[in-house]
Structures are given as structure tokens and as C-alpha cells.
Amino acid sequence: MTEERRAEAAARRTVDSPEVLKALSHPLRLRILRHLSAAGPATSTTLATALGENTGTLSYHLRMLERSGLIEDIPERSTGRERWWRGVRGLDIRRPPQDDLTEAERAMSAELDRMRMEEDVDLARKFTAGQAESEGWMRGSRSLVHLTKSELDAFHDDYLALLARYARGPEDAPADARPVLLRWFGLPAD
Secondary structure, three states: OOHHHHHHHHHOEEEOOHHHHHHHOOHHHHHHHHHHHHHOOEEHHHHHHHHOOOHHHHHHHHHHHHHOOOEEEOOOOOEOOEOEEEEOOOEEEOOOOHHHOOHHHHHHHHHHHHHHHHHHHHHHHHHHHHOOOOOOOOOOOOOOOOOOHHHHHHHHHHHHHHHHHHOOOHHHOOOOOOOOOOOOOOOOOO
């Protein structure tokens, strides 16, 4: 790993608060974050157009995302009333331990899981339907391994480190780069 990549990995900030969980548990906020990650910085007006929403609604949700530390405005691009927004880089968003959550926060967590699972099922369908025409842009792997709980934890941490090694925003990506959705999850087979 290069020194630059080590510095980036060290600069990652773990976020595991219920407040962030609450901010993420709204479908429009997830769409905003996805758009900023895929397309780069945007104003509430350009986001409203891209997402088919009105600017008032977008402004409210942008403030909620900013308050929870998931997005930030870009002062050097913002002028007058027009604010440019980008996703905060270097976040390692983790779920708080279930025992640390209130009943309401557990319900929010379950709703976020439900929304994400719907998206993941949709992505799996797109993967199956479009792999032949993807010109090599779609890759996948499925495995069954025997791990201890601590090995599963280590595998997960290694996966996150690998993601951090390749993470960059659209403004830092080469011209031939495309936004790629990646998923990993592990669960006992028995």
C-alpha cells in the first residue's frame, strides 16, 4: 500500500451513531447520497431535477444529511443563495450495536435494512439480466467458507480496507471510470 493510500485509510472516520442511522433511514436521502456519490457535487436545483423532486423538499433533506455529517457544502463553489453539496469522503458507516439502540432506533434500523435489501434484490436482478451485455463491467462471486466469528470479523474489516483502497469520488476518477455498486454480506449457511 502506498503512503498516500495509508494516509487515506488512516483518515477514515467511523460513524456509528443512531443520529446517522436516522438520517439514512429515508429513501430520498439514500437517493441523494447515491447521486452525489455517482455524479459528484450538485446544487439542490440540479439534484431536484435529477431526482424528480422539488427544491424545497431537497433543501430540507440536504440539511438533515449535513447535520448528520454525511454531506458538506463546498464553500469555494457556492455563491449567494446557491450552495454546492458533496458527500463527505472517508466515512466508514457502521451500524451501532443493537443493544445500544432504543426500540425506536431498532425499528429505524430495520426499515433501513428493508430499503437496502429491496435495492440489493433489484441490483441482483439487473446483474442477472445485464451481465452478458455488460462488456466486462459486471463481476460477481459467491462462496461458502468455514470461518470462526473472529475470522468473519477480520474478513469484513479486510473488505472495508480494500474498499477504502479503491475509493474515490467522481471528481477524482479517471475519465474512463464508471460508478460501480459493490455489495458484500456474510451469513451462516446452517
